[in-house]
Amino acid sequence: MKRTITLILIFTLAFFGLSYFGWKSFEKKADIQRTETYNQNVREKINQLLVDRQIPEVGQGDALVLNVWATWCGPCIGEISELNLIAKEYKDAPVRFLAFSNETMQVWEVFQNRRPEFRFDYELLFEADEIISFLSSLDLENNGHSIPIHLLINSDGTLEKVITGASEATILQIRSFLEPINQKTASIE
Amino acid sequence: MSLAQMLKIELFKIKRFDFYLFAGLYLFLIVAIPIGINAVFKQVLDGSNTLGFMHSVSIKLMLFGVIVAQAREYSNDVNRKKILNGYNRDDLFIAQLIIVGIYTLTILLLSLLAMPAIALALGGFSIYAQTPSFWILGLVLSNLSWGVFATFLINIFKRPLWAVLAFLGYVFIEFIFKILGQFQEEKHGWNLLIYFSPMELFNRLNTFENLTLGLLLTIVGYVLVFQLVSLFILKRRDF
Numbered sequence: 001m002k003r004t005i006t007l008i009l010i011f012t013l014a015f016f017g018l019s020y021f022g023w024k025s026f027e028k029k030a031d032i033q034r035t036e037t038y039n040q041n042v043r044e045k046i047n048q049l050l051v052d053r054q055i056p057e058v059g060q061g062d063a064l065v066l067n068v069w070a071t072w073c074g075p076c077i078g079e080i081s082e083l084n085l086i087a088k089e090y091k092d093a094p095v096r097f098l099a100f101s102n103e104t105m106q107v108w109e110v111f112q113n114r115r116p117e118f119r120f121d122y123e124l125l126f127e128a129d130e131i132i133s134f135l136s137s138l139d140l141e142n143n144g145h146s147i148p149i150h151l152l153i154n155s156d157g158t159l160e161k162v163i164t165g166a167s168e169a170t171i172l173q174i175r176s177f178l179e180p181i182n183q184k185t186a187s188i189e
Numbered sequence: 190m191s192l193a194q195m196l197k198i199e200l201f202k203i204k205r206f207d208f209y210l211f212a213g214l215y216l217f218l219i220v221a222i223p224i225g226i227n228a229v230f231k232q233v234l235d236g237s238n239t240l241g242f243m244h245s246v247s248i249k250l251m252l253f254g255v256i257v258a259q260a261r262e263y264s265n266d267v268n269r270k271k272i273l274n275g276y277n278r279d280d281l282f283i284a285q286l287i288i289v290g291i292y293t294l295t296i297l298l299l300s301l302l303a304m305p306a307i308a309l310a311l312g313g314f315s316i317y318a319q320t321p322s323f324w325i326l327g328l329v330l331s332n333l334s335w336g337v338f339a340t341f342l343i344n345i346f347k348r349p350l351w352a353v354l355a356f357l358g359y360v361f362i363e364f365i366f367k368i369l370g371q372f373q374e375e376k377h378g379w380n381l382l383i384y385f386s387p388m389e390l391f392n393r394l395n396t397f398e399n400l401t402l403g404l405l406l407t408i409v410g411y412v413l414v415f416q417l418v419s420l421f422i423l424k425r426r427d428f
Contacts, residue, residue: 004279008416011286016409019330019394023405025323026397167375 030140037138043157046098049131055123058096063181064153065174067099067122068132068144071111076148077118079166084121086174093181094155097121100128100135138162152177190280199287203258211254212295219243219303224310236317239307244328244395247296248335252356255339258288260349269428282420285344289336296332297325323397331394334412338387341415344422363388387411 043064047057058064067083069076087097099122101108108126112118125131135151136144139162150163150170160177163170223239262268268281276284308314342352363386370382383389383404390408393400 001279004282004420007283007286008413008420012409012413012416015330015333015412016405018326019397019405019408022323022326022330022394023397023400023402025321026400029321 034140037140038159040159041157042138042151042153042159045134046131046153049134050125053125053128055098055125058098061094061155063095063155063178064151065095065097065122065178066135066151066153067097068101068135068147068149068151069099070101070103070147071107072103073147075166079148079170080118080120082171083174084119086171086178087121090178090182093178095178095181096123098123098125100125100131102127102129102132139164150174155181190276192283195280195284196287199284199291203291207254207257208295211250211257211292212299215246215250215296216299216303218246219300220306220310223307227311236320239311239316240304240320240324240328241395243300243303244331244392247300247328247332248392251292251296251332251335252339253353254292255289255336256343256349256352258292259285259340259343260347260352263343263347266428272428278424279420281423282416285340285419285423286337286416289333289340292336293329293332297329300325300328324395327395327397331391334391334394334408335388337412337415337419338391341419344419360388 043058043062046064046066050057065086067076069080071077083097090097099120101124103126105126108124132144135149138151138159139149141162142164146164148164148166148170150173152160152163152174154160161173163173219242223242262271262281262285271281272278304317305314308316339352342355343349346352346355366382366386367389370380370386373382374380384407387408390404390411393404394408
């Protein structure tokens with residue numbers, strides 16, 4: 001009996017030790033990846049990907065609010081009225097609102113014909129697979145597996161935050177990201 | 190009976206059809222399916238997808254393989270005969286742990302064997318460039334915990350069919366917990382039900398993603414409890 005209990009304890013302790021080691025190694029790797037992701041200049045990369053596309057490149061000093069969406073995605077469509085309000089509010093501020101979908105322009109037109117009252121006030125880019133795949137790679141929590149994805153980019157081009165999903169919390173987080181820009185613009189005026 | 194003797198006996202016992210089926214099926218699935226997807230759908234799988242698939246296959250086969258292997262000891266009075274032949278009840282439990290160890294080792298060796306084959310078929314070893322070296326540790330720990338869980342199930346139910354049905358039943362319960370947990374997380378920012386989902390936690394050991402110290406201790410707690418309950422049952426059961 002003593003031998004068995006000792007064996008169980010050794011097995012369990014070894015199991016815990018190895019699990020702890022694995023977990024810590026993972027955390028360390030994730031930290032490095034997070035630091036690298038959050039320090040890179042996202043605006044520069046987006047500008048490279050926007051060459052020869054309908055959207056003009058993002059100017060120095062502009063903050064960015066990016067959205068990955070699709071017409072088939074109910075939650076994406078549901079939050080757009082709120083996003084439109086924010087975009088309207090910050091129309092004159094140094095911030096750009098861009099939305100990317102991997103669908104074609106025809107799909108978007110069919111969708112608009114079905115819902116003529118619907119509009120999305122972000123700058124829209126379709127067939128944006130390359131940009132979406134880059135933006136998805138920044139989503140370290142969900143690996144870009146679910147949409148909508150919101151990416152908030154600071155005026156120096158670094159990534160501030162990635163938010164997945166549509167909810168009131170998402171809108172609040174976008175607003176709190178934009179708040180300092182609002183104050184800055186007001187003080188300049 | 191010494192550990193070396195028991196190990197020798199258990200190694201001798203794996204020379205049978207169900208073990209060959211377990212090993213052969215594992216090797217076939219983990220090699221053929223990624224290569225098949227690559228060839229038929231022209232979709233190149235990356236290293237993490239391939240290894241994630243390897244893990245999913247391994248834990249299922251581990252569960253069924255260990256259940257079948259341990260269930261044999263409960264048929265034809267094998268356990269009773271073992272006790273008559275000089276095993277004590279503790280030895281029965283240690284023999285079960287040895288079986289779990291052998292199956293895990295088999296999974297590990299076959300995975301290491303399959304990795305170069307898959308890499309060569311899919312275009313090179315660079316597919317594993319993003320794979321952390323501790324992945325293999327995750328595979329071993331995850332399979333060990335599933336093996337201990339399978340042993341626990343077979344000790345409770347004795348018959349493989351009941352053990353598998355109990356497993357499927359708990360899969361359903363965990364599925365409900367998962368959905369409720371997601372609601373809880375959205376509403377309050379935390380998910381307590383995850384602590385009652387051992388299988389989900391065992392799977393997380395594969396990549397060590399989404400783990401906290403509390404969850405890690407819970408996993409170790411489950412592994413310990415499953416072993417102690419198995420030992421307790423073997424001590425008390427009338428064979």
